[in-house]
Amino acid sequence: MVSDSILDFAAQLSQAPAAPVIEERELHLVVFRLDREEYAVPIELVREVVRVADVTRVPHAPAHIRGVMNLRGRILPIVEIRTRLGLSRADVTPTSRVVVVEVAGRTVGLLVDAVGQVARVSERLIAAPPEEVRTAGAEAVTAVARVGTRLLVLLDLERVLASTTSNVNSTAPSAASQP
Amino acid sequence: MTGPEHPFAALLAEYVAECLPLAEEVVEGALALERAWQEGQSADELFGPLKGTLHTIKGNSAMMGLAGLQNLAHRLEDLWGVLAADPASRDAGAPLFVRGTGLLADLVRGTASGPPPEGAAADYLEEVEAFLASERGAREAAREERRSPDRRTSDRRNPKAGGEVGADGAVATIRVDSRRLDALLESFGEAMIAHAGLGEAMRQLNRRRGTTGELTQLERAMLGLDRTLKRLESALMETRLLPISTVFSRFTRLVRDVAHSEGKRVRLEVAGGETRLDKTVIDRLGEPLVHLITNAVTHGIEPPEERESRGKPAEAVITLRAVQRSDRVILTVTDDGRGLDPEAILRKARALGQAPAVEAPSLAEIFALAFLPGLSTAQRVSQHSGRGVGLDVVASSIRALSGNVSVGSEPGRGTTFLLRLPLTVAVLRSLLVEVDTERYALPLVDVAETVRVLPETLYQVARQGMMTWRGEVIPVMDGGLLLGGGAAESRRYCVVLRSAARHRGVMVDSLLGHHEVVVKALDPSLGRPPAVAAATILGDGRVACILDTGRLADGWVEPVAAAAP
Numbered sequence: 146m147v148s149d150s151i152l153d154f155a156a157q158l159s160q161a162p163a164a165p166v167i168e169e170r171e172l173h174l175v176v177f178r179l180d181r182e183e184y185a186v187p188i189e190l191v192r193e194v195v196r197v198a199d200v201t202r203v204p205h206a207p208a209h210i211r212g213v214m215n216l217r218g219r220i221l222p223i224v225e226i227r228t229r230l231g232l233s234r235a236d237v238t239p240t241s242r243v244v245v246v247e248v249a250g251r252t253v254g255l256l257v258d259a260v261g262q263v264a265r266v267s268e269r270l271i272a273a274p275p276e277e278v279r280t281a282g283a284e285a286v287t288a289v290a291r292v293g294t295r296l297l298v299l300l301d302l303e304r305v306l307a308s309t310t311s312n313v314n315s316t317a318p319s320a321a322s323q324p
Numbered sequence: 325m326t327g328p329e330h331p332f333a334a335l336l337a338e339y340v341a342e343c344l345p346l347a348e349e350v351v352e353g354a355l356a357l358e359r360a361w362q363e364g365q366s367a368d369e370l371f372g373p374l375k376g377t378l379h380t381i382k383g384n385s386a387m388m389g390l391a392g393l394q395n396l397a398h399r400l401e402d403l404w405g406v407l408a409a410d411p412a413s414r415d416a417g418a419p420l421f422v423r424g425t426g427l428l429a430d431l432v433r434g435t436a437s438g439p440p441p442e443g444a445a446a447d448y449l450e451e452v453e454a455f456l457a458s459e460r461g462a463r464e465a466a467r468e469e470r471r472s473p474d475r476r477t478s479d480r481r482n483p484k485a486g487g488e489v490g491a492d493g494a495v496a497t498i499r500v501d502s503r504r505l506d507a508l509l510e511s512f513g514e515a516m517i518a519h520a521g522l523g524e525a526m527r528q529l530n531r532r533r534g535t536t537g538e539l540t541q542l543e544r545a546m547l548g549l550d551r552t553l554k555r556l557e558s559a560l561m562e563t564r565l566l567p568i569s570t571v572f573s574r575f576t577r578l579v580r581d582v583a584h585s586e587g588k589r590v591r592l593e594v595a596g597g598e599t600r601l602d603k604t605v606i607d608r609l610g611e612p613l614v615h616l617i618t619n620a621v622t623h624g625i626e627p628p629e630e631r632e633s634r635g636k637p638a639e640a641v642i643t644l645r646a647v648q649r650s651d652r653v654i655l656t657v658t659d660d661g662r663g664l665d666p667e668a669i670l671r672k673a674r675a676l677g678q679a680p681a682v683e684a685p686s687l688a689e690i691f692a693l694a695f696l697p698g699l700s701t702a703q704r705v706s707q708h709s710g711r712g713v714g715l716d717v718v719a720s721s722i723r724a725l726s727g728n729v730s731v732g733s734e735p736g737r738g739t740t741f742l743l744r745l746p747l748t749v750a751v752l753r754s755l756l757v758e759v760d761t762e763r764y765a766l767p768l769v770d771v772a773e774t775v776r777v778l779p780e781t782l783y784q785v786a787r788q789g790m791m792t793w794r795g796e797v798i799p800v801m802d803g804g805l806l807l808g809g810g811a812a813e814s815r816r817y818c819v820v821l822r823s824a825a826r827h828r829g830v831m832v833d834s835l836l837g838h839h840e841v842v843v844k845a846l847d848p849s850l851g852r853p854p855a856v857a858a859a860t861i862l863g864d865g866r867v868a869c870i871l872d873t874g875r876l877a878d879g880w881v882e883p884v885a886a887a888a889p
Contacts, residue, residue: 198865198866199865199866199867201762201859201866201867201868201869202762202808203846203850203853203856203859203869204806204807204808204809204853204855204856204869205807205808205853205854205855205856206850206851206853207849207850207851210849210850212867213846213847213850213859213867213869214867215861215865215866215867218513218514218517218861220844220846220847220859220861220867221847222847222849222850224849251847251848251849252847253847253849306849
């Protein structure tokens with residue numbers, strides 16, 4: 146039967162020796178755009194990319210939280226990654242997307258201007274960030290990758306998100322008065 | 325009773341016609357047996373038919389769905405088994421058996437006018453149960469002596485974990501992994517949200533098309549769904565309720581240990597342990613209660629010598645009390661220690677720039693300040709013993725459960741923390757309001773009233789909006805300012821929030837009615853925004869924040885102008 150042969154094939158595949166040794170490791174990166182710059186995060190951290198639904202503002206939320214969004218019955222915090230990286234806040238446009246990432250056990254959405262294709266980048270092409278990208282929020286930039294004429298800025302999402310939990314609100318004078 | 329309405333009235337008559345003679349036969353047989361035994365005869369010949377007849381009655385009752393009768397017949401069979409096997413049991417067992425057969429005959433006779441009420445033979449069944457259990461114990465003890473335990477019967481009688489077998493041999497209770505209950509609750513929440521979505525779509529259709537036959541039909545179907553969901557909700561809630569004693573039980577030891585290390589003498593008294601709460605609430609209640617009780621011992625209660633010098637008994641008492649009030653559970657933690665010092669609290673609050681806006685704050689208003697971050701006296705505890713956190717943390721974990729906490733105290737006499745908790749966690753009855761085009765849900769329990777306010781009835785006292793409400797002058801805050809937006813003169817509706825200290829009004833743009841909303845916890849990424857307790861998803865699929873009305877009412881959320889950040 147046909148299905149049997151497929152199953153056999155599948156079984157062989159699973160038993161096949163590991164894929165031939167790749168000479169250099171490749172990173173799969175999800176690339177998104179903020180203004181004209183291209184940023185990238187490892188694909189393993191990305192759960193999905195969705196359109197921007199209505200975002201509800203949360204009063205007194207931390208500075209880089211734009212609000213929350215309903216993602217199939219789940220309440221997803223939306224991180225304003227633009228302001229986190231020192232860019233100005235932008236309006237939602239038809240190309241805007243939410244990149245849903247899971248970092249350190251937390252699932253949050255990153256609001257980006259547009260999402261490009263997944264890039265395969267050889268580790269060889271990844272280098273430390275040059276001076277010119279060390280702007281505000283630079284501690285979140287781990288490296289850059291040069292792909293042809295493109296420059297992808299690799300983000301350390303744990304660092305991006307770590308600072309967004311600190312509350313900015315009016316009733317924390319006690320916190321403010323402490324050094 | 326329900327006789328004529330019973331769907332099987334004709335069948336019931338038939339059942340009585342068949343079973344009544346049988347039941348009377350059993351009564352006769354039982355009496356004959358008892359007599360024979362009293363006269364020292366074995367009367368074995370009477371046994372066989374009796375058992376067969378009981379079995380027939382049981383079968384017929386089961387067929388008619390008469391569970392009470394079926395149970396009773398079944399229990400009588402069990403009793404018969406014991407009497408047949410063990411002559412020693414007959415002295416006590418025979419009268420019980422005779423009484424039971426009489427009851428059986430009465431119930432069968434009564435069935436002509438409708439099924440017997442539930443629990444009609446409950447008392448008797450309990451008696452039989454006790455008798456059977458003691459007989460079982462005696463037999464098992466005897467068996468132990470003979471070192472030949474009969475595993476088969478004991479296994480049948482003591483079903484393994486997973487369930488309890490009811491009187492009719494069917495499984496009466498089952499154990500369920502609580503995660504399955506949580507999953508069930510979550511699915512129920514989704515059903516509620518879907519239902520709200522349907523309702524919203526229906527209203528829009530109604531507006532656009534006007535009422536049509538199909539719409540009326542849809543409306544009727546929705547009403548039916550509504551009722552079913554309500555029933556489902558209460559059934560689901562019922563399965564999730566646990567007695568609060570499950571969390572209370574660990575505190576006796578805690579009090580003893582903490583008191584011991586502090587060199588104090590403290591006794592814990594507990595009342596209302598049978599009060600039931602949702603499992604989630606119980607699970608998350610432990611930690612805040614540990615804080616409150618630890619704080620009471622280390623802080624509230626004086627050392628024995630000091631107590632005695634003040635004319636108090638050396639042994640202090642901490643009382644933990646729970647009581648249900650409609651759909652809330654009130655929990656109090658009371659100590660008879662030194663009490664809170666209002667002057668010290670006020671001093672600290674002023675130092676933190678958090679003094680109340682009013683000139684002469686009431687005691688309740690001052691005590692409410694104790695829950696401010698950085699203020700609670702408990703922070704000194706953490707330096708002493710590395711244990712305990714601020715009261716603000718206690719308050720926020722209670723608020724995360726849609727509850728609230730307040731404190732009352734009498735200097736020198738003691739302190740009482742009062743926790744108000746919701747009975748259930750799935751849905752929250754709330755008032756939906758709109759402020760600056762965002763919608764917010766306010767738990768109805770905290771809403772005293774909503775009023776339309778005319779501009780001329782609002783006045784300013786020391787830059788604080790005030791209005792007269794039911795003869796009381798209450799502070800009124802602008803909803804926009806409270807929620808991190810801007811002030812607007814145009815808001816006309818005031819939601820008056822209940823508070824232990826002082827009622828407070830919040831001005832909103834519009835009132836959108838009462839809704840049952842499904843409570844969803846805020847993601848930790850959002851930090852702990854002071855005005856928001858949780859979130860929910862509304863009928864149109866948008867998220868709305870559930871406001872922390874307790875905090876708003878107690879004035880913990882300071883209004884800010886949008887320009888501030």
